[in-house]
Amino acid sequence: TAGITQAPTSQILAAGRSMTLRCTQDMRHNAMYWYRQDLGLGLRLIHYSNTAGTTGKGEVPDGYSVSRANTDDFPLTLASAVPSQTSVYFCASSDGRDRESGYTFGSGTRLTVV
């Protein structure tokens, strides 16, 4: 089934440790995104990539980094985790050329930083 795969599904991480959240899509979408979702705050954009080789900062980029070496993969790295990064992280992609197609979301990664 075409779509977005995120891994891991959940993780408990010690503060100060690093971690990479993986995201892979097989729809050949140009644009990819990372969001975090916190209760009462909705979805907030962390980083995005309009096409392979380019990335940009969203609303809440501090403490996170991304790379886009190819069309399919868009990993999110936490260099030194802090408890405030406890959240549910969603990767998403869009065609970028169709104003009606919206996002396709991955199933999410639930991260707890202790």
Place this chain on the structure above:
Amino acid sequence: QKEVEQNSGPLSVPEGAIASLNCTYSDRVSQSFFWYRQYSGKSPELIMSIYSNGDKEDGRFTAQLNKASQYVSLLIRDSQPSDSATYLCAVLYNFNKFYFGSGTKLNVKP
């Protein structure tokens, strides 16, 4: 800052009634508008999109857009308990950047 505002709810409606969900946005340059449904513990899924003024119908769902007043709404006819979820409004800018509201929780009571 582009803002998308939604009433957090919860909005409670009886089974079979019409549920009306509303969303306002701040930027007149907005291109397209989307409604997502998110069940607890799951990822958002797209219900409908709309980019022209007026109504767009898809089954029990109708999206309404009024660009002059900067609001978009979602009507759910014949509401079912399975419609109970959080509904997210999203606004598209520049063909590739979306801004989300914080969502309205809908409870449909049997």
